[in-house]
Amino acid sequence: MLRREVVVKELQKPRVEEILERILEIFEENFPTPEDEQLYAVETLNVPALSEMTVIWIVERGWIGYLKKLYADAVPETTYEWRIPFRDIVFRGNEIPFYKPLRIPELAEVILKITNESIETQDIDILIVGWARKIRGRGVETW
Numbered sequence: 001m002l003r004r005e006v007v008v009k010e011l012q013k014p015r016v017e018e019i020l021e022r023i024l025e026i027f028e029e030n031f032p033t034p035e036d037e038q039l040y041a042v043e044t045l046n047v048p049a050l051s052e053m054t055v056i057w058i059v060e061r062g063w064i065g066y067l068k069k070l071y072a073d074a075v076p077e078t079t080y081e082w083r084i085p086f087r088d089i090v091f092r093g094n095e096i097p098f099y100k101p102l103r104i105p106e107l108a109e110v111i112l113k114i115t116n117e118s119i120e121t122q123d124i125d126i127l128i129v130g131w132a133r134k135i136r137g138r139g140v141e142t143w
Contacts, residue, residue, distance in 0.1 A: 030101060032066070032131040039065055041128040047078070047116045055126070057110045063132045066101040070110070071127040077118040083111040101130060 033039075047053050059065045072080050072094045082091040086108045102108065116122050 001084050021031040029103070033133070036131045036133045039067075039128065039130040039132045041126070043101060043126045045114065045124045045126060047114050047122045047124055049121050051116050053114045053116070055112045055114075056097075059104055059106050059108050059110075059127065059132075061106050063106055064133050064135060065108070065130060067104060067110070067128065067130040068098055068101055068113055069127070069129040070096040070112075072112065072114070073125045075116075075118075075122050077116070078122055078124070079115045079117075081113040081115075083109075083113070084110065085109055106135065124136050 041057065043055075045053065045055065070082050070091070074094045080092065080094050082093075082096055083089065084102070084104065086105065087102075089102075110128065112126065114124060
């Protein structure tokens with residue numbers, strides 16, 4: 001014979017505050033806040049003929065960087081390799097847009113290796129776009 005038992009368990013609904021906190025975290029991870037500093041580096045590099053040049057940018061202590069775009073002028077007979085070692089990321093090409101900002105911690109490096117196979121010296125404009133956020137509890141004034 002069968003005996004019937006019904007167990008009803010009331011599920012706990014997420015609190016509105018928890019949902020709002022999570023939404024704010026998502027926005028904070030993907031968009032700059034008014035307290036953040038603009039990260040905008042522009043530089044012109046003079047790359048000698050038939051040479052390889054490596055440039056390294058380092059996130060300063062006390063800051064977290066969020067990258068939106070890495071760019072170098074497209075120049076004939078020149079190749080580009082962008083590396084972000086802490087994430088084991090390697091990009092080849094002159095332009096790397098990030099559709100979701102790439103978060104890079106303090107003291108992390110962004111490395112660009114330029115190989116100029118031309119017999120002429122090249123002036124190459126470099127652009128790094130994003131924003132930087134102070135690590136909470138630390139008082140650093142500049143990027």
